[in-house]
Amino acid sequence: xxxxxxxxxxxxxxxxxxxxxxxxxxxxxxxxxxxxxxxxxxxxxxxxxxxxxxxxxxxxxxxxxxxxxxxxxxxxxxxxxxxxxxxxxxxxxxxxxxxxxxxxxxxxxxxxxxxxxxxxxxxxxxxxxxxxxxxxxxxxxxxxxxxxxxxxxxxxxxxxxxxxxxxxxxxxxxxxxxxxxxxxxxxxxxxxxxxxxxxxxxxxxxxxxxxxxxxxxxxxxxxxxxxxxxxxxxxxxxxxxxxxxxxxxxxxxxxxxxxxxxxxxxxxxxxxxxxxxxxxxxxxxxxxxxxxxxxxxxxxxxxxxxxxxxxxxxxxxxxxxxxxxxxxxxxxxxxxxxx
Amino acid sequence: xxxxxxxxxxxxxxxxxxxxxxxxxxxxxxxxxxxxxxxxxxxxxxxxxxxxxxxxxxxxxxxxxxxxxxxxxxx
Amino acid sequence: xxxxxxxxxxxxxxxxxxxxxxxxxxxxxxxxxxxxxxxxxxxxxxxxxxxxxxxxxxxxxxxxxxxxxxxxxxxxxxxxxxxxxxxxxxxxxxxxxxxxxxxxxxxxxxxxxxxxxxxxxxxxxxxxxxxxxxxxxxxxxxxxxxxxxxxxxxxxxxxxxxxxxxxxxxxxxxxxxxxxxxxxxxxxxxxxxxxxxxxxxxxxxxxxxxxxxxxxxxxxxxxxxxxxxxxxxxxxxxxxxxxxxxxxxxxxxxxxxxxxxxxxxxxxxxxxxxxxxxxxxxxxxxxxxxxxxxxxxxxxxxxxxxxxxxxxxxxxxxxxxxxxxxxxxxxxxxxxxxxxxxxxxxxxxxxxxxxxxxxxxxxxxxxxxx
Numbered sequence: 001x002x003x004x005x006x007x008x009x010x011x012x013x014x015x016x017x018x019x020x021x022x023x024x025x026x027x028x029x030x031x032x033x034x035x036x037x038x039x040x041x042x043x044x045x046x047x048x049x050x051x052x053x054x055x056x057x058x059x060x061x062x063x064x065x066x067x068x069x070x071x072x073x074x075x076x077x078x079x080x081x082x083x084x085x086x087x088x089x090x091x092x093x094x095x096x097x098x099x100x101x102x103x104x105x106x107x108x109x110x111x112x113x114x115x116x117x118x119x120x121x122x123x124x125x126x127x128x129x130x131x132x133x134x135x136x137x138x139x140x141x142x143x144x145x146x147x148x149x150x151x152x153x154x155x156x157x158x159x160x161x162x163x164x165x166x167x168x169x170x171x172x173x174x175x176x177x178x179x180x181x182x183x184x185x186x187x188x189x190x191x192x193x194x195x196x197x198x199x200x201x202x203x204x205x206x207x208x209x210x211x212x213x214x215x216x217x218x219x220x221x222x223x224x225x226x227x228x229x230x231x232x233x234x235x236x237x238x239x240x241x242x243x244x245x246x247x248x249x250x251x252x253x254x255x256x257x258x259x260x261x262x263x264x265x266x267x268x269x270x271x272x273x274x275x276x277x278x279x280x281x282x283x284x285x286x287x288x289x290x291x292x293x294x295x296x297x298x299x300x301x302x303x304x305x306x307x308x309x310x311x312x313x314x315x316x317x318x319x320x321x322x323x324x325x326x327x328x329x330x331x332x333x334x335x336x337x338x339x
Numbered sequence: 340x341x342x343x344x345x346x347x348x349x350x351x352x353x354x355x356x357x358x359x360x361x362x363x364x365x366x367x368x369x370x371x372x373x374x375x376x377x378x379x380x381x382x383x384x385x386x387x388x389x390x391x392x393x394x395x396x397x398x399x400x401x402x403x404x405x406x407x408x409x410x411x412x413x414x
Numbered sequence: 415x416x417x418x419x420x421x422x423x424x425x426x427x428x429x430x431x432x433x434x435x436x437x438x439x440x441x442x443x444x445x446x447x448x449x450x451x452x453x454x455x456x457x458x459x460x461x462x463x464x465x466x467x468x469x470x471x472x473x474x475x476x477x478x479x480x481x482x483x484x485x486x487x488x489x490x491x492x493x494x495x496x497x498x499x500x501x502x503x504x505x506x507x508x509x510x511x512x513x514x515x516x517x518x519x520x521x522x523x524x525x526x527x528x529x530x531x532x533x534x535x536x537x538x539x540x541x542x543x544x545x546x547x548x549x550x551x552x553x554x555x556x557x558x559x560x561x562x563x564x565x566x567x568x569x570x571x572x573x574x575x576x577x578x579x580x581x582x583x584x585x586x587x588x589x590x591x592x593x594x595x596x597x598x599x600x601x602x603x604x605x606x607x608x609x610x611x612x613x614x615x616x617x618x619x620x621x622x623x624x625x626x627x628x629x630x631x632x633x634x635x636x637x638x639x640x641x642x643x644x645x646x647x648x649x650x651x652x653x654x655x656x657x658x659x660x661x662x663x664x665x666x667x668x669x670x671x672x673x674x675x676x677x678x679x680x681x682x683x684x685x686x687x688x689x690x691x692x693x694x695x696x697x698x699x700x701x702x703x704x705x706x707x708x709x710x711x712x713x714x715x716x717x718x719x720x721x722x723x724x725x726x727x728x729x730x731x732x733x734x735x736x737x738x739x740x741x742x743x744x745x746x747x748x749x750x751x752x753x754x755x756x757x758x759x760x761x762x763x764x765x766x767x768x769x770x771x772x773x774x775x776x777x778x779x780x781x782x783x784x
Contacts, residue, residue, distance in 0.1 A: 323462030335507030386534025407429030
């Protein structure tokens with residue numbers, strides 16, 4: 001079966017062309033018995049014991065392909081990571097695409113291939129899918145929507161309500177690589193050090209569970225970055241987070257992009273990092289485990305949780321000059337600034 | 340206004356050049372600072388070089404700062 | 415790990431802060447220092463410098479944020495241009511959320527209007543080459559630092575015969591509003607922190623008038639924490655000795671005469687004209703208009719229908735810009751005027767006085783941490 005040169009509206013209409021697309025592009029990539037039945041819904045084997053977790057996520061990214069990833073891998077990893085962040089082991093995903101008429105078939109194939117690879121790396125199965133098309137000019141090439149289910153095994157309780165004063169805040173790698181890479185690409189900057197950190201987090205976090213670490217809460221700092229994610233968690237836990245600028249690992253290229261475009265690295269997205277809140281006395285053990293895993297080499301303890309205090313913002317950064325700077329939520333989009 | 344960042348000039352032709360910082364590079368215009376030399380640190384604003392960093396002046400400032408810091412500082 | 419900028423060194427910052435605290439003790443009265451560069455506002459807030467300074471030093475923000483001083487009807491004009499249908503607006507990201515009489519650029523973009531966010535005016539030339547059927551209008555804001563980059567793009571477009579690149583002139587120059595502030599008896603400014611990157615172009619001599627005509631000290635300062643603190647220290651020293659001098663403390667990029675090539679291009683393209691400043695009103699010779707021979711590049715001359723401008727009622731941006739009140743003294747500050755839904759322009763840009771205050775200072779005066 002061959003790959004169409006360009007996507008036509010009819011590829012999403014459910015007729016012969018839709019079938020050709022399924023059989024030519026999707027089935028070869030995601031072969032598994034659940035999907036291959038081609039029924040209206042996938043019937044899953046019995047799940048392991050535990051509570052069921054479910055999530056869904058829509059994905060748009062401009063440009064859709066960038067160093068270190070593309071929409072295909074992002075839409076799989078994003079959903080996998082959302083499950084991991086609540087303590088679940090991710091198992092099954094659905095994956096739907098909205099394609100703009102005229103999209104090159106080869107580009108579609110590349111996104112499908114990287115979604116396949118991402119699913120394989122994460123060890124999840126894509127059991128359901130769908131494709132719709134929109135007329136040319138009514139979409140932006142390709143959008144993806146994914147949903148996922150996973151199981152939270154007995155004994156894991158991950159919630160912002162468990163964060164307490166004395167907890168340490170760990171970041172599993174350098175900050176803002178994904179966001180800085182995208183912004184750099186949009187504004188004519190390039191460099192060998194710029195690539196998205198997009199990756200599944202289940203293996204890395206799985207090591208912490210295996211090591212007996214009592215993770216209180218976890219978040220992947222995607223949109224809005226570390227600052228926004230910390231604000232959300234701080235407001236849910238009614239505590240104060242103090243981060244250290246010195247301790248936050250930042251790749252030199254990412255820092256340069258932020259300087260040049262007037263962006264703040266603490267507000268840019270990561271797509272393969274986790275912020276982990278855990279008891280302060282387990283911080284070193286957790287870092288040792290993270291450092292031993294290829295994805296966690298740059299992990300660092302970047303802050304502490306304190307009781308709320310009058311006169312202080314819920315999230316503060318100790319700057320390089322030693323002063324305290326309140327970190328607000330991101331307001332609006334983060335736009336490059338020249339002024 | 341006026342975010343301007345020091346970046347190093349890697350190569351140039353008559354009117355434009357490529358500058359870099361920490362391995363991140365961009366094409367910029369040299370129209371506003373035509374005397375720029377390859378290897379020089381330039382001050383870059385909105386895609387244009389507007390000045391070069393005077394290294395001697397920078398060293399002098401750092402020498403002064405070293406007194407406040409109580410440690411030697413260098414570029 | 416993070417690249418270390420020696421000019422942000424924490425030990426040097428602490429050392430300077432200690433020295434400032436010591437020196438300030440000998441001051442008889444409180445010193446009010448006005449910065450007139452949005453990047454200083456931003457840098458001071460970002461590095462948390464106010465928290466390191468003694469009570470006797472008061473840092474206030476003047477009209478140094480170019481999007482903050484851009485009047486409502488200029489933005490109305492930009493929006494009217496895009497409504498013509500044959501125009502693509504191109505703009506620095508800073509302008510996107512500035513309120514006009516009706517809507518922001520961000521809002522009209524969400525409704526489908528073509529508005530491109532660019533890092534460089536040169537990127538607008540690229541856009542013009544790729545879209546020959548449209549007029550690419552660059553929204554020309556910014557002070558002396560930015561104006562030459564826009565002038566250079568115009569010169570390049572002229573040389574290349576790229577006919578569909580136009581600008582909406584809105585650039586402004588710094589010295590004239592500073593004269594206004596320095597000469598206003600109601601405004602109590604003791605010294606100026608002079609804009610480092612404006613000075614790269616104009617040269618530090620352009621600010622000699624402050625000392626000569628108004629007896630006020632002015633220090634040309636860079637944007638690293640130590641640059642700002644060194645300038646504060648110099649101002650205290652002058653204050654103690656009753657001196658008023660213009661000092662260039664940013665010698666690594668600023669000279670006395672400035673950037674001659676840039677000034678020449680500025681002169682070729684622009685001519686000084688009266689300009690309206692949000693909050694300050696019309697100031698003679700404080701704007702940069704296109705020279706008549708470049709009228710074909712002037713998007714302000716394209717026919718458009720302009721609405722009656724509506725200034726937000728109750729907004730005290732003008733007094734904030736003159737340093738007469740601190741942002742929280744405006745009745746709109748914090749409710750309803752917040753960075754997500756700015757009423758006045760000072761709440762828009764991260765370097766606007768109100769936005770910087772909202773983000774960085776508002777917690778200090780609050781009863782509880784939330």
